[in-house]
Amino acid sequence: MFEKETIAAISTGMNNSGIGIVRISGPQSFDIIKKIFVPYKEKDVESFSSHTVHYGNIVDGEHVIDEVLVLIMKAPNTYTREDVVEIDCHGGVVVVKKVLETVLKNGARCAEPGEFTKRAFLNGRIDLSQAEAVADIINAKSSIALDASLSQLKGNIRDIIKKEREKIVYHIAYIEAALDDPEHMNVDNYGEELKEDVDKILIDLDRLLKTSENGKIISEGIKTVILGKPNAGKSSLMNTLLGEERAIVTDIAGTTRDTLEESMRLSELQLNIIDTAGIRQTDDVVEKIGVERSKEMAKNADLVIYVVDASVPFDDNDKDIIQIISDKKFIVLLNKTDLECIVNVEDIKNIIDTDPIEISAKNNIGLDMFENRVREMFYDGKVSFNDEIYITNLRHKELLSEAVNSLNLVNESIESGMPEDFYSIDLMNAYEVLGKIIGEAVEDDVVNEIFSKFCMGK
Numbered sequence: 001m002f003e004k005e006t007i008a009a010i011s012t013g014m015n016n017s018g019i020g021i022v023r024i025s026g027p028q029s030f031d032i033i034k035k036i037f038v039p040y041k042e043k044d045v046e047s048f049s050s051h052t053v054h055y056g057n058i059v060d061g062e063h064v065i066d067e068v069l070v071l072i073m074k075a076p077n078t079y080t081r082e083d084v085v086e087i088d089c090h091g092g093v094v095v096v097k098k099v100l101e102t103v104l105k106n107g108a109r110c111a112e113p114g115e116f117t118k119r120a121f122l123n124g125r126i127d128l129s130q131a132e133a134v135a136d137i138i139n140a141k142s143s144i145a146l147d148a149s150l151s152q153l154k155g156n157i158r159d160i161i162k163k164e165r166e167k168i169v170y171h172i173a174y175i176e177a178a179l180d181d182p183e184h185m186n187v188d189n190y191g192e193e194l195k196e197d198v199d200k201i202l203i204d205l206d207r208l209l210k211t212s213e214n215g216k217i218i219s220e221g222i223k224t225v226i227l228g229k230p231n232a233g234k235s236s237l238m239n240t241l242l243g244e245e246r247a248i249v250t251d252i253a254g255t256t257r258d259t260l261e262e263s264m265r266l267s268e269l270q271l272n273i274i275d276t277a278g279i280r281q282t283d284d285v286v287e288k289i290g291v292e293r294s295k296e297m298a299k300n301a302d303l304v305i306y307v308v309d310a311s312v313p314f315d316d317n318d319k320d321i322i323q324i325i326s327d328k329k330f331i332v333l334l335n336k337t338d339l340e341c342i343v344n345v346e347d348i349k350n351i352i353d354t355d356p357i358e359i360s361a362k363n364n365i366g367l368d369m370f371e372n373r374v375r376e377m378f379y380d381g382k383v384s385f386n387d388e389i390y391i392t393n394l395r396h397k398e399l400l401s402e403a404v405n406s407l408n409l410v411n412e413s414i415e416s417g418m419p420e421d422f423y424s425i426d427l428m429n430a431y432e433v434l435g436k437i438i439g440e441a442v443e444d445d446v447v448n449e450i451f452s453k454f455c456m457g458k
Helices: 029-036 093-105 115-122 128-139 143-153 156-180 190-210 212-220 234-242 285-299 316-325 345-351 367-379 394-415 420-438 444-452
Strands: 007-010 017-025 037-039 052-060 063-073 084-091 222-228 260-266 269-275 303-309 330-335
Touching: 007 093, 007 115, 017 029, 017 093, 017 115, 029 037, 029 052, 029 063, 029 084, 029 093, 037 063, 052 093, 063 093, 084 093, 115 128, 115 444, 128 143, 128 156, 128 420, 128 444, 143 156, 143 212, 143 269, 156 190, 156 420, 190 212, 190 394, 190 420, 212 394, 222 234, 222 285, 222 316, 234 260, 234 269, 234 303, 234 330, 269 367, 285 316, 303 316, 303 367, 330 345, 330 367, 394 420
Parallel strands: 222 269, 222 303, 303 330
Antiparallel strands: 007 017, 017 084, 037 052, 052 063, 063 084, 260 269
16 A cells, blocks of 8 residues: 555745745656646656656646646655655745645645655665654754764664674574584584674674764753852853843842753754752742752753852852762853952862863853863864764664673673573574664564654655
């Protein structure tokens, strides 16, 4: 049924724009366009060459819908490996919808979210990791995230996963053959040879897994929590970073009672900033809830920005904050350095093993040093996608971890002197789990879940 259906959808945003695109894919694509497209030059649509563009009108009977360009792309050299037609019409919401309605009226059905890319996957043009990269490209929040997704779309993850699976399946086949024909195939001391290869595979997979922390930050951004005592300038800092008055700023300590979340670009980085209530001992029930929420946010942060008010002395509240951030990545900003300072850089260094940055959030001083520090902490100043692969997908990370566990079980069986058929069980599990990353032997419900997150028309 899937192979016989022709699908269509609007592939551009649903707002007024210069151009709108309606995409059609499936065996009836050319029959449909033949019914609704009248080229300006008298020519039979069936005679159009593949990958050509034609000028004319989309019509519904005698009624002209719009003046358009029609792109003809014949299978298998298309995005879906099916016959594909794209109609480039004017970008008004009404006209684009009208063109789609005309296409659906003449034999297509409305595509489900991500169904064009799903067909590309099911028809073997791309693997599942590349299909996921398509969604990541669309949703990229920074240039680094875009580069990572493009690297994955090129098949970098697919290539390394296939290479590791080939090593594993070789040993599975050898063991199975040896068990079936013990007279001609010898497995004496085979465990030593197998362990040597398993150890090499584990090194490769561990290397991939180690990139997942940076990968998560690349794809989702840096979860950044601003901590400090009340009136330290946390909200002023957030407003300065965002370039707008997003948080309420007053001279009254404790103005911020709840968390406030915003996203921003810091050079090519994506920061998901959370402004929190000031940390202090308080009897105010509402403020106390805000303080507890601030501490909880800090526990789950990728980065904590500790804002110190240089115009007031250290106290027990600062000790509480230092305790909170002791096991986190953090940056200390010495704020209000435009005022008379009671706390200086050396005072902070004597309490915390860090190099604080002097700033004035009010006057936008020192924030360029803050940006450089963030880059150094998370990317060592550079990120290259030419040779290195970053695991940015949580599904991939979980599957890699499962494969590593299975291979570790293989090594345990070898060390315990277990029979060879025990090796095969865990080797096969590792092989199948890695296959799920690129979509081989993956369950239908997982595939459907992945593509359900795509936008319509892609």
